[in-house]
Amino acid sequence: xxxxxxxxxxxxxxxxxxxxxxxxxxxxxxxxxxxxxxxxxxxxxxxxxxxxxxxxxxxxxxxxxxxxxxxxxxxxxxxxxxxxxxxxxxxxxxxxxxxxxxxxxxxxxxxxxxxxxxxxxxxxxxxxxxxxxxxxxxxxxxxxxxxxxxxxxxxxxxxxxxxxxxxxxxxxxxxxxxxxxxxxxxxxxxxxxxxxxxxxxxxxxxxxxxxxxxxxxxxxxxxxxxxxxxxxxxxxxxxxxxxxxxxxxxxxxxxxxxxxxxxxxxxxxxxxxxxxxxxxxxxxxxxxxxxxxxxxxxxx
Numbered sequence: 001x002x003x004x005x006x007x008x009x010x011x012x013x014x015x016x017x018x019x020x021x022x023x024x025x026x027x028x029x030x031x032x033x034x035x036x037x038x039x040x041x042x043x044x045x046x047x048x049x050x051x052x053x054x055x056x057x058x059x060x061x062x063x064x065x066x067x068x069x070x071x072x073x074x075x076x077x078x079x080x081x082x083x084x085x086x087x088x089x090x091x092x093x094x095x096x097x098x099x100x101x102x103x104x105x106x107x108x109x110x111x112x113x114x115x116x117x118x119x120x121x122x123x124x125x126x127x128x129x130x131x132x133x134x135x136x137x138x139x140x141x142x143x144x145x146x147x148x149x150x151x152x153x154x155x156x157x158x159x160x161x162x163x164x165x166x167x168x169x170x171x172x173x174x175x176x177x178x179x180x181x182x183x184x185x186x187x188x189x190x191x192x193x194x195x196x197x198x199x200x201x202x203x204x205x206x207x208x209x210x211x212x213x214x215x216x217x218x219x220x221x222x223x224x225x226x227x228x229x230x231x232x233x234x235x236x237x238x239x240x241x242x243x244x245x246x247x248x249x250x251x252x253x254x255x256x257x258x259x260x261x262x263x264x265x266x267x268x269x270x271x272x273x274x275x276x277x278x279x280x281x282x283x284x285x286x287x288x289x290x291x292x293x294x295x296x297x298x299x300x
Contacts, residue, residue, distance in 0.1 A: 223275055
């Protein structure tokens, strides 16, 4: 590692939260009540940090490892870091956590009576990423999304006090769809991390080899595979979309934004003729706004 300097704890916290601006959809948009925004950003800080640990994208200098009590010789061991992070998460519920982002989360957990399970699911997903890099079947991928994506929607419902079994079911469909869309956008990037989130059985069905995913542009078979997975994501979004109509006010707009973000991203992938290998197809703002309108009206 070259001399990039050491990040101070406050810088580490700020850098993690700043990544919210790069997400596909607003994490805590301005139109929400301030208390919701505060708590959603606290949840986001947790989710972003655990993903950064799992992806090896922590700020340089080892500040996060030191905050978690991980010795310097293990600071690059993601499984050790995830174990330490889980131990610190448990302190959120019964003591005082070490990491500033978890200390920031503690008041949210207490205000909203949040449980450890969704947070532990996100940690488990990142632990799985260190051990599993390929998925044989679509059901295997769905089980991964149950850990990596669905807890986020469940936390949004819990923070806003709107969780019911049916809303959780609909939210799970939306979150799984958004995770699949993200995987489709990031095929090339994920392959660079030696991860493939396209089910092996589907790759065989469409006669796609991993070598086909390492090219600069996708051939007909790769594009057909991506189109197939995109349709699955579209169907899941449509299945979950009634969640938007089940709530009111500003939460309705927030959830419509999540659904619309997924639909707009799928449209961008389709507009690229399902060729995701040159880079992630991204929707424009006008398309996103159009999809928000469609979703709010319950169309499509």
